[in-house]
Amino acid sequence: MSDERNASYPVDGPHAEPAVRDALAATWSDPPGFIGMLCAVNHKTIARRFMVTTFVFFLLAGLFALAMRTQLARPDQRVIGPNLYNELFTMHGTTMMFLFAVPVMQAVAVYLVPLMIGARSIAFARMNAYAYWVFLFGGLLLFASLAVNTAPNAGWFSYVPLAGPDYSPNKGADIWAQMITFTELSGLLEAVVLITTIFKLRAPGMSLNRMPLFVWATLVTQFMVIFAMPSIMLCSTALILDRLVGTHFYNPVKGGDVLLWQHLFWFFGHPEVYLIFIPPLGFISSIIPTFARRPVFGYPAMVLSLIATAFLSFGLWVHHMFATNIPELGKSFFTAASLMIAIPSAIQIFCWIGTLWTGKLNLRVPLLFVLAFFFILVMGGMTGIMVASVPLDLQVHDTYFVIAHLHYVLLGGAVFPLFGAFFYWFPKFAGRMLDERLGKWQFWLFFIAFNVTFFPMHLLGLEGMPRRVWTYPHGLGWDGMNLTATIGAYAIALSVLLFIVNVVKSLRSDERAAADPWGAGTLEWSVPSPPPPHNFDAIPVVHGRDPLWEPPARPAFVAGLAADAREVLVTSVLDAQPDHRPMFPTPSIWPLASAVATTILFIGSIYTPWAIVWASLPVAVAMIGWFWPNRGENRLAVARERRP
Amino acid sequence: MNADTRAPRTRPDDGDAHDLVLDVRALPSFAFGHRSVMWWSTMGLMLIEGTVFAIAVMMVFYLRTRAPTWPMAADPPRLLWGTLNTVVLLVSLWPNQLAKNAAERGDRAKAALWLAVCLVASVAFLIIRGFEFAALNVSWYANAYGSVVWLLLGLHTTHLITDTVDTAVLALLLFTGPFEGKRLVDVSENAIYWYFVVLSWLPIYGVIYWVSRY
Numbered sequence: 001m002s003d004e005r006n007a008s009y010p011v012d013g014p015h016a017e018p019a020v021r022d023a024l025a026a027t028w029s030d031p032p033g034f035i036g037m038l039c040a041v042n043h044k045t046i047a048r049r050f051m052v053t054t055f056v057f058f059l060l061a062g063l064f065a066l067a068m069r070t071q072l073a074r075p076d077q078r079v080i081g082p083n084l085y086n087e088l089f090t091m092h093g094t095t096m097m098f099l100f101a102v103p104v105m106q107a108v109a110v111y112l113v114p115l116m117i118g119a120r121s122i123a124f125a126r127m128n129a130y131a132y133w134v135f136l137f138g139g140l141l142l143f144a145s146l147a148v149n150t151a152p153n154a155g156w157f158s159y160v161p162l163a164g165p166d167y168s169p170n171k172g173a174d175i176w177a178q179m180i181t182f183t184e185l186s187g188l189l190e191a192v193v194l195i196t197t198i199f200k201l202r203a204p205g206m207s208l209n210r211m212p213l214f215v216w217a218t219l220v221t222q223f224m225v226i227f228a229m230p231s232i233m234l235c236s237t238a239l240i241l242d243r244l245v246g247t248h249f250y251n252p253v254k255g256g257d258v259l260l261w262q263h264l265f266w267f268f269g270h271p272e273v274y275l276i277f278i279p280p281l282g283f284i285s286s287i288i289p290t291f292a293r294r295p296v297f298g299y300p301a302m303v304l305s306l307i308a309t310a311f312l313s314f315g316l317w318v319h320h321m322f323a324t325n326i327p328e329l330g331k332s333f334f335t336a337a338s339l340m341i342a343i344p345s346a347i348q349i350f351c352w353i354g355t356l357w358t359g360k361l362n363l364r365v366p367l368l369f370v371l372a373f374f375f376i377l378v379m380g381g382m383t384g385i386m387v388a389s390v391p392l393d394l395q396v397h398d399t400y401f402v403i404a405h406l407h408y409v410l411l412g413g414a415v416f417p418l419f420g421a422f423f424y425w426f427p428k429f430a431g432r433m434l435d436e437r438l439g440k441w442q443f444w445l446f447f448i449a450f451n452v453t454f455f456p457m458h459l460l461g462l463e464g465m466p467r468r469v470w471t472y473p474h475g476l477g478w479d480g481m482n483l484t485a486t487i488g489a490y491a492i493a494l495s496v497l498l499f500i501v502n503v504v505k506s507l508r509s510d511e512r513a514a515a516d517p518w519g520a521g522t523l524e525w526s527v528p529s530p531p532p533p534h535n536f537d538a539i540p541v542v543h544g545r546d547p548l549w550e551p552p553a554r555p556a557f558v559a560g561l562a563a564d565a566r567e568v569l570v571t572s573v574l575d576a577q578p579d580h581r582p583m584f585p586t587p588s589i590w591p592l593a594s595a596v597a598t599t600i601l602f603i604g605s606i607y608t609p610w611a612i613v614w615a616s617l618p619v620a621v622a623m624i625g626w627f628w629p630n631r632g633e634n635r636l637a638v639a640r641e642r643r644p
Numbered sequence: 645m646n647a648d649t650r651a652p653r654t655r656p657d658d659g660d661a662h663d664l665v666l667d668v669r670a671l672p673s674f675a676f677g678h679r680s681v682m683w684w685s686t687m688g689l690m691l692i693e694g695t696v697f698a699i700a701v702m703m704v705f706y707l708r709t710r711a712p713t714w715p716m717a718a719d720p721p722r723l724l725w726g727t728l729n730t731v732v733l734l735v736s737l738w739p740n741q742l743a744k745n746a747a748e749r750g751d752r753a754k755a756a757l758w759l760a761v762c763l764v765a766s767v768a769f770l771i772i773r774g775f776e777f778a779a780l781n782v783s784w785y786a787n788a789y790g791s792v793v794w795l796l797l798g799l800h801t802t803h804l805i806t807d808t809v810d811t812a813v814l815a816l817l818l819f820t821g822p823f824e825g826k827r828l829v830d831v832s833e834n835a836i837y838w839y840f841v842v843l844s845w846l847p848i849y850g851v852i853y854w855v856s857r858y
């Protein structure tokens with residue numbers, strides 16, 4: 001023991017002097033200056049950028065929706081022409097699904113998971129930065145295509161043959177397919193980063209059955225990403241091959257099959273709904289115990305429901321294809337599976353009700369958003385049961401009924417809890433609280449406007465209004481409901497504007513948030529708001545599910561990690577026993593350089609297949625540069641090395 | 645900060661000398677197998693790529709159920725080069741396992757040597773792979789059968805190329821340095837990924853060369 005006591009470097013611990021804390025903060029900070037920004041790898045820096053980027057995409061996609069609603073406000077309008085309208089609904093759906101809803105959940109997880117599990121960093125911090133840059137460039141590609149008037153216009157699921165070489169001769173469908181490659185590459189890498197973080201970097205004592213439910217939800221979601229996203233990467237690659245080098249995957253004349261697209265797309269596309277929906281279940285399971293002021297009811301049932309939902313979500317994809325010529329037996333099977341997934345969702349809802357019922361409610365804005373989730377999601381779930389049955393689905397397929405259903409599910413299931421989560425964790429993100437009064441205004445305006453916009457769409461669908469029409473004639477009985485929906489859409493925009501005002505106001509105020517303003521029980525609330533670069537001055541030792549609500553126990557903290565190097569504690573998968581303490585990588589420009597090289601490869605391949613050959617060279621160079629160790633870091637690592 | 649200038653009594657972490665903290669200073673700085681974070685990322689990539697292969701194989705069988713004959717308007721691929729490559733790939737598992745063993749023993753020189761042997765094997769199967777493409781008896785633009793066979797072989801070839809580059813860079817690093825202990829973990833993970841590339845070839849070999857015969 002004595003030789004370690006005399007180690008020549010500072011180590012951390014609960015009783016360390018302020019100098020050690022400063023050393024830790026300096027070690028884990030991103031470098032200053034513009035170049036330093038481009039080299040940043042701290043998970044909080046990357047996650048903040050990621051969240052802001054996805055939110056900007058959300059706003060832009062919302063503006064597209066507003067443009068469409070303006071066009072549909074009155075019959076026979078000519079504000080927007082048919083081709084631009086096609087581009088708008090394609091861009092709206094594509095952006096909301098691929099550039100907002102799925103990545104924003106990963107972005108929030110990248111910020112919160114290390115704080116919730118008591119870690120100083122995410123695993124593979126550089127890969128995390130690379131995934132962000134790749135995502136950003138993929139999103140910019142899509143918007144650049146709109147700016148130069150070659151935006152995709154075959155809808156967000158880009159069905160063949162419409163998106164194939166015969167019916168979409170311009171570059172739009174290729175750009176759509178490569179945007180998929182960018183975003184899914186980013187999503188898959190984030191999945192690996194998050195799974196490894198959750199399995200290996202938990203604080204000692206945080207066994208799997210003590211993990212916060214948000215961490216469980218994230219873990220389950222990332223496994224779903226791994227099994228779902230390869231399908232769409234493969235199907236969009238096959239599309240681009242059909243279009244660029246004359247393969248025939250989707251060409252029936254040469255033995256291909258157009259339904260192959262639908263199978264591959266929805267094998268991803270249905271789990272995607274749950275990629276969007278399961279992380280919010282984790283938000284809700286974090287918010288409800290805090291505002292009911294008691295631990296969550298039925299923790300094991302909650303965890304098993306998350307896992308069951310994930311499994312079942314892979315058995316539903318054909319219910320998007322009831323209007324095709326698949327066998328009747330298949331349709332019956334997928335109807336049954338679609339109904340079955342209501343069971344684990346119901347179990348979770350009952351557990352939340354149990355928690356709320358037996359708790360002492362603190363009715364703040366985050367909880368309001370969660371309560372709205374119950375109402376709206378249950379509505380969406382009811383119409384979901386309706387469209388899961390074949391005869392009804394055939395009746396309302398491709399009508400506004402489906403539009404209403406999917407917006408109830410996605411906004412109720414994801415956007416409402418997400419706003420609740422922003423209010424709840426904003427002190428951790430920005431060090432300040434959001435204004436409660438403005439928040440209530442935003443909430444009620446959003447809640448009412450949402451129903452004003454989307455409820456009439458159920459009726460429009462039942463009255464036969466098809467989706468994706470750029471205008472409609474007067475006299476079909478659709479005029480009033482369309483006008484109502486448009487008014488509602490503008491009110492939603494106003495409520496989102498209130499949120500932006502609230503954020504800007506809060507960021508400009510001097511009032512700082514306390515470490516634990518809500519009296520919550522999980523580890524992220526044990527550190528200051530916002531957390532220092534190294535998250536924890538001393539890594540906590542965990543003795544229960546809600547560490548801040550548990551009576552104190554010994555040992556309370558870890559000591560002995562280097563303060564002058566990025567040393568982290570790796571623990572065992574199941575029980576989180578301390579195992580070893582590797583050194584993590586420092587900030588670097590290579591992730592950005594590799595992402596730029598990857599972007600050249602992906603965009604080049606839209607224009608010439610040979611780009612796959614010549615542009616892979618810079619990718620290889622950048623990635624080898626990334627891997628090759630730097631001499632200074634190597635010297636430090638060798639000096640500190642301790643063999644197993 | 646320079647801790648050496650302080651008297652031992654006033655070291656900043658002096659307060660932690662009692663048993664109320666969990667002291668982790670004695671822990672090793674790297675570990676092999678599922679203990680290391682690298683193992684989990686390798687597993688993650690294998691799951692992703694395994695899913696890609698599985699879905700590509702499903703595409704073959706889906707298109708086959710739609711087709712009146714399989715292969716469509718083409719002879720099945722010639723067996724020679726594909727079978728030869730399968731043998732070479734399986735044989736390469738031997739130096740691969742030796743590299744893994746050497747790394748886990750901490751023997752840098754032997755690990756570098758066996759990695760170099762693996763590299764020779766991977767150059768060999770990349771050359772044979774070229775002949776395999778020529779022996780497919782169909783082009784990717786002839787029909788959907790040709791498209792999907794080229795896709796499957798192309799996907800696996802991408803893995804061969806990336807694994808060759810990985811192995812080359814790692815072998816070079818072991819020979820030239822800068823070296824540190826955790827590079828041995830990289831060798832061990834590289835070996836696991838090699839197993840994946842070889843073993844995933846077996847079902848693909850069966851689908852390309854034998855499913856088109858029955």
